[in-house]
Amino acid sequence: MIVIKAVIMAGGKGTRLRPLTCGLPKPMVPIINKPVMEHGINLLKRHEITDIAVTMAYLPENIEGYFETGKKWGVNLNYFIEDVPLGTAGSVRNTGDFLDETFIVISGDALTDLDLDAAIKFHQFNNSKATLVLRKEKVPLEYGVVITDDNGKVIRFLEKPSWGEVFSNTINTGIYILEPEVMEYYTKGENFDFSKDLFPRLLNDKIPMYGYVTDDYWCDIGALEPYKQTQFDLLSQKVNLPMGVKEIEKGVWIDEGTLVSNNAKLIPPVYIGKNCVINENSSIGPFTVIGNDCKIGPSASLKNTTLWNNCTFGSLSEARGTVICSKVTIGSKVKLYENSVIGEGSIIKDNSTIKQDIKIWPQKTVEKNATLTQNLIWGTSAKKNVFGVRNISGDLNTDITPEFATKLGAAFASIFKDEGALIISGDESKGTCLIKNALIAGVQSTGTRPIKVNNCLLPMSRFAIRYYNALGGIHVKKDPTSNNRVNIEFLNNKGANIPKNVERDIENTLCTEGINRCSVEDIKDVIEVDNLSYFYGEECKKLLQDINQIKKNSPKIFLTSSSQQELELATALLKSIGCKVDVEITSKPSLDRIRARVWEGKYSFGALMQGNGESLSLVDGKGRVVEKENYFFLVSLLLLKKGEDINLIAPHTFPTVFENLGKTYNRQVVRTKSNPASVMNEMLKEDKITGNYLQFILNYNAIWGLGIIVDYLVNNTITLSQLISELPVYFYKKQEIPCDWEDKGRIIKELIMENKEEDLELFEGVRIKDERGWGLILPDHELPVFNIYTQGHNEEYAQELCDLFTEKVKSKLKNQR
Known part of the structure; x- marks a missing residue:
């Protein structure tokens, strides 16, 4: 195998991982007591790839200060810093003369045990100019989706699709093997992405581009759940990477200098770093990772929990599914529940309780006997995906609480760069008024002015946005099917529902707590409108x-x-x-x-x-x-x-x-x-x-x-x-087929593969042409169903096609099971 170079993309902020990444770049987040990027460097070294460029943007001094020249790991590291955002491919192009031979690009914030030799051989065998490492994913919405022909040649891809755009369950891992000439499409200093810019141009110009599908382990640690799962997978030895620590008994790894009391109970799998003290009657594990220089008090209990370095965990305290960052002090008799996160340097005093899903930002203090039911920065925790096909809906005071609505209002107001007002409107039912007032409080907290339009239908709200030249609006209405259910719609400055990219901005703001807060003097008064119906x-x-x-x-x-x-x-x-x-x-x-x-x-x-x-x-x-x-x-x-x-x-x-x-x-x-x-x-x-x-x-x-x-x-x-x-005559049918979420991408891919390219249209879902008309198979955006639409040259053909595609999808569902 030829000697090649590597580029590690290490510019990630890790906003969805906050508070883990509040003062730490995403590649430095520890996985089994090592920065995730260190696992990547070790993988490259094992495959004799030692000449490595590292592209950085966020807190680069943390990365360079830790790895220095790379000599400790037997590699040569070259650092390249982006002064302005350059995109994924732009950051690689920024390495300039480093790209003088075949090179592999890997992410500094994903964990993999990929057989690099096999992937490189595949690249060479096919004389590929760009090889994308792919793997199958049941729910591919957060990734780029790729489809290849029988020889592995890439024929289509799409970055972070909606369900209607999912045409495969094969995703892009962000690992690429590239020839240097493909980077000449752009100049150094240009902002461009691999998936959005470079690869479409290569595909259009018919440059040989292949997809290497692997079954090897790969996980992007972009959010809390995959971060935790990656650690559990390493402890379960589902990942073919060395632990670097002696296994003193099956499933128990303990590093040098650590003292474990004879009365302590270690339940495999467990990892404990250097110079720790595990006191008597404590129970550690299963699936617990403890970093260096930690002290676990008597009769403490930890399960499914990760502690970073220099933490103190008090006596009789319990942690279940928690991530505890470095230099945290947990007092005695503290209870930490599932999916809670404690930021660096925080202090949780005696007898406190941190409820499920609660996140505490760095350097915070929770006083004695406190019960924390909200994030210790603002509001309650939020789901990653809160939008349906056109709105947010849920049961009042269960799914949609006043606290959540306040945060929603603040998140929406925070995405606007210009000053202005937001329309807040809705009907006058009790539940709607409760949520409207909460939304208004959130909007005010950002320094944005709310215009409250009373007793208002949705089209009136659309009109009000244009009439008052507002930034946008939020409309709340009681669900007609249930008195206890409300719907919330977000509108842009033209009165239309916000597009998907804006929904994602709101969801990311909710998850990362990236809300803009104003000072007291900048809070705007509410303007109330009662006579809009006349205008x-x-x-x-x-x-x-x-x-x-x-x-x-x-x-x-x-x-x-x-x-x-x-x-x-x-x-x-x-x-x-x-x-x-x-x-x-x-x-x-x-x-x-x-x-x-x-x-x-x-x-x-x-x-x-x-x-x-x-x-x-x-x-x-x-x-x-x-x-x-x-x-x-x-x-x-x-x-x-x-x-x-x-x-x-x-x-x-x-x-x-x-x-x-x-x-x-x-x-x-x-x-x-x-x-x-x-x-x-x-x-x-x-x-x-x-x-x-x-x-x-x-x-x-x-x-x-x-x-x-x-x-x-x-x-x-x-x-x-x-x-x-004068209306045209046409023959059109619709059908709905229940399915599991994880089947959607697989079935669309199978339908694509078994039909000729000239018979397909892949704008949204897959439309298949037939001499009798056409059929469109479209995964639903909100529900675990496929929607079938058919049009025939006559009524009989439309029904035949509807039956045909319905049976085809049902058969594929049945075969998989």
């Missing part, structure tokens, strides 16, 4: 062509909804522009009921509003229903006939007959991801009021939508029935 109605009238013509014709409309407020707002608007309106409020609105009323009362049309202010279904004078996809078609047709200069925007799952509408009117069709935020933000791409803004209004603002539809019908002397008669 909301008046603004809609500005979008209408001729209100006087509507008043002359006095069209008669029948409305029904489960929401009294929605009916009142819609009635007020329609009457003010000259309509005659009859309404019916019911807890279970029925389209059949509307059909009967429209037929009997000779209404122009009937409308069912879903109570959320957004969704609208129509019934014409002939009793025909227009809802869901047909409603989407209807409003697009209306705008085209109005002569609006628009792109036709539709989700990827929508029937492809939509393209025919675009061809007829010579308009471009733009497909988006299926989540509502993607559709909304595409429609609101331009700041000015255009046809696409009207498309947004008609699809996400039922009350304004009614006004625009009435205005169009009257001023063009056309009935709803006539407009419906």
